[in-house]
Amino acid sequence: MAHTLQLAVNGGALFQRSIADALAVGRRVVGHFKHSPLACSPLEDIQKELNVPVKKLQQDAPTRWNAAYYMMQSLVEQKRALSAYAADYELPATLTATQWGIMEKMTILLEPFEQLTKDISSAEATAADVIPGVVSLTRLLAKMDESDKGVQVAKHTLLEAVSKRFNGVQTEPLCAIATMVDARYKDRYFDPDKKEGARNMLLNVVDEMASVCNDQQKEAAGASADDPGQEDQDPPPKRARTGSVQDMYQEILAENDVTKQATTGETASQVYAYLGEATIPKKTCPLKYWRSNQVRFPALARVARKYLTANGCSAPSPASSTRREIAYIVTMLRCLFSFRKIYLSHVWTREKIRPVI
Numbered sequence: 203m204a205h206t207l208q209l210a211v212n213g214g215a216l217f218q219r220s221i222a223d224a225l226a227v228g229r230r231v232v233g234h235f236k237h238s239p240l241a242c243s244p245l246e247d248i249q250k251e252l253n254v255p256v257k258k259l260q261q262d263a264p265t266r267w268n269a270a271y272y273m274m275q276s277l278v279e280q281k282r283a284l285s286a287y288a289a290d291y292e293l294p295a296t297l298t299a300t301q302w303g304i305m306e307k308m309t310i311l312l313e314p315f316e317q318l319t320k321d322i323s324s325a326e327a328t329a330a331d332v333i334p335g336v337v338s339l340t341r342l343l344a345k346m347d348e349s350d351k352g353v354q355v356a357k358h359t360l361l362e363a364v365s366k367r368f369n370g371v372q373t374e375p376l377c378a379i380a381t382m383v384d385a386r387y388k389d390r391y392f393d394p395d396k397k398e399g400a401r402n403m404l405l406n407v408v409d410e411m412a413s414v415c416n417d418q419q420k421e422a423a424g425a426s427a428d429d430p431g432q433e434d435q436d437p438p439p440k441r442a443r444t445g446s447v448q449d450m451y452q453e454i455l456a457e458n459d460v461t462k463q464a465t466t467g468e469t470a471s472q473v474y475a476y477l478g479e480a481t482i483p484k485k486t487c488p489l490k491y492w493r494s495n496q497v498r499f500p501a502l503a504r505v506a507r508k509y510l511t512a513n514g515c516s517a518p519s520p521a522s523s524t525r526r527e528i529a530y531i532v533t534m535l536r537c538l539f540s541f542r543k544i545y546l547s548h549v550w551t552r553e554k555i556r557p558v559i
Contacts, residue, residue, distance in 0.1 A: 385488050
């Protein structure tokens with residue numbers, strides 16, 4: 203999902219003429235300090251004089267997530283320092299007042315994407331976080347405000363890109379069922395025309411898994427009856443596994459009131475009893491919820507154990523790439539030191555056994 207979010211950003215809003223021009227000028231400014239250590243020294247002095255955080259400007263890269271956002275954020279943060287630097291030193295390009303305004307508004311516009319990218323790439327994220335995240339993001343983008351003046355087209359383009367790339371996500375079985383069995387979300391984030399289909403999808407999976415479990419229990423009981431000497435043993439208990447996106451989560455939950463449904467069958471009773479209860483706080487771990495409630499909803503607990511999995515991604519996250527690079531460097535250093543130790547030991551041995559002439 204995080205990779206798709208970045209495709210929506212890079213393939214839409216950032217290619218608009220005014221935004222692309224502002225980014226091009228920003229890249230030249232950042233590149234000037236990246237390639238000139240002599241230029242960094244007076245900039246740091248200016249930062250200290252103005253009580254601005256002493257930080258290096260961030261260079262964007264097309265292969266890294268949120269790179270353009272971080273570059274614009276660093277430029278906006280150092281706006282005063284860069285303006286003072288340009289008064290005494292030469293820069294390859296300077297941002298106009300209009301371009302500064304575009305960058306400031308684009309950082310606000312892209313902040314939810316950065317927040318959602320971090321959330322969905324975290325170690326605790328599951329497939330259940332996809333649908334609520336997309337629905338909350340699209341609702342946030344659909345809200346127009348006076349402060350969006352100058353980036354309305356970019357905001358509309360982002361909304362269209364997100365809607366197009368995540369079209370049909372609410373009918374995708376893995377994401378839909380995972381969202382339903384996550385006690386933080388349940389069926390509250392589905393569109394009205396998709397909610398009933400998601401419930402039926404969950405009911406079918408619950409019935410199927412319950413049927414398989416019953417068949418396995420019958421086979422185990424038959425095997426035990428065939429062997430009178432075998433003592434009956436209970437099976438071991440199974441272990442259950444600000445104008446921001448967060449505001450949209452709460453708003454959607456408040457709008458979706460719980461509706462009572464007619465229930466038929468034991469599994470259906472569990473499903474609707476579970477859906478009829480209030481959702482748990484978003485920061486609560488859903489696996490801990492099922493560890494405590496697997497006795498109440500055993501059929502649903504089996505589904506949750508299967509579907510609350512890590513969210514798949516078509517590209518490795520930058521954090522994972524960095525960890526792999528560090529691990530590779532550490533391995534190479536260990537090999538180098540091991541070779542040096544072996545070489546010195548060999549030299550010492552030769553010196554020790556060398557005959558005296």
